[in-house]
Amino acid sequence: MKKLFIITLLLLVQSAYAQQRYYQIGDFQLENGQVLKDCKIGYRTFGKLNAGKSNAVLVPTWFTGTSQQKSFIANPSDIADSTKYFVIIVDALGNGVSSSPSNSVSQKDKLFPVVSIRDMVATQYKLVKEVLKINHLYAVTGISMGGMQSFQWMMSYPDFMDKVIPIIGSPKQSTYDKLYWNLQLNSIERGQYSAEAMKTINALHQLNLWTPSYREAHTNTEEYASYIKKIEDDALKLNAYDWATQLRAMINHDIFQGQKPEEAFAKVKAKVMIVVATQDHMVNPQAAIRFGKLLKAPIVELTGDCGHMATSCEGDKMRAHIKGFLD
Incomplete structure (x- = not known):
């Protein structure tokens, strides 16, 4: 009963700090040379950063998802337990909260530039370093397009985190x-x-x-x-x-950038666990499985008939594996 009271109290306290926040980057040069004007990044934080700043977990959002929708991941019963970790949920570019065609003043709708998964990750890195003043993450984990961003973190900033857990994402889009x-x-x-x-x-x-x-x-x-x-x-x-906007980012997603997977493998410094749905009809799991085998990483296979929604249908199985890996 006492433990339940403490957890409830912690959740009430963290809710006060979990409001929608923004980082105003200003003009941001994208990897294709275009400039995203007045770039802003939405985010929410949960839990408390410890004295050594060693418990930060970054969570990118899924396709069209928002940090508000993703907040459940910081619950004590979920993957990024905010009673243990300082959880940073970041709104990906193009989701309608961070800079997007729908909310841009000077680059509205068709005028909005083409952004990539790498651009999304680059803005998240700036947020963590420049606003939150964190020089190293404990972990990065995300679902679907969040999983794609997690894979990209391995390549863009290989020394910046201890662990990476891509969930039903892919390092590179298949033909399908x-x-x-x-x-x-x-x-x-x-x-x-x-x-x-x-x-x-x-x-x-x-x-x-x-x-x-x-x-x-x-x-x-x-x-x-x-x-x-x-x-x-x-x-x-x-x-x-x-x-x-987010469709284009996913279509062009490829962490290898002309390298063979064996070459990219050598750049990965973090410990990796990969979660796939074997019956996924939305993000083909094969590229993630192949790369996971190269990394000799544990691969959690969700095998039920929920397809891309396997993380909901087989959530208990997934959470047990990930919590064990994180802890």
Whole structure:
């Protein structure tokens, strides 16, 4: 009972420090030479940084996700337990919170430059170093596009953290991934970023988020009309320009940059654990598995029929492995 009271008190205290914050970078030069004007990065922090600044865990957001949506990861029962770690959840460029086509003043919508996963990571590094004054992270971990950013951290700043845990991400997009993400991007562009285009995009997204067997088991054909209506209604809340920005970043994602994986392997300094969903129809797991074997890293395989959503369906299994690795 006493322990429960202490945890509840800690959560109440941390909530006061978990408000949305921003780091105003100013004009930021992207890796392609373009300039992102008045760049800002959104973030939230949970828990307390220890005296040695050795317990910081950075968590990048997933595709279109926000730090608010990702806050659960700092719960005492979750991966980055904020009673142990100082958790930094960062809004990735293009998510509508950090600099994005939807919130830019001078580069709105189509005027917004092309950003990469490496650019996202570079802004996160600046946040940690320049604002939070942390010179070394204990760990970096993220889900989906957050997993892609985690892989990039290994290459961009190999000495900056002790551990990296990419979760259902990929070090490089497969042909299947590129086909799927380009199908979404082309549909948005050909549909002129319209609401009608986003209805199609959201249906495509839901199609690959789960496996066919999961959808067949959980939505009978008599429910289809209400099911597709909800998908299309939800699409009206999506911003096509933000969506396209992060799609382009994922499509071009490749940590190897012309190197062979064996060459990239030599640059990795952190201890690595990789989590994949073997039935993932959204982020193909094979590149992550192959790179994990090169690194001789533990690979946690989520094998159920939830596909890309395996982290929800098999969350207990995943959390047990990751907590053991972190602790």
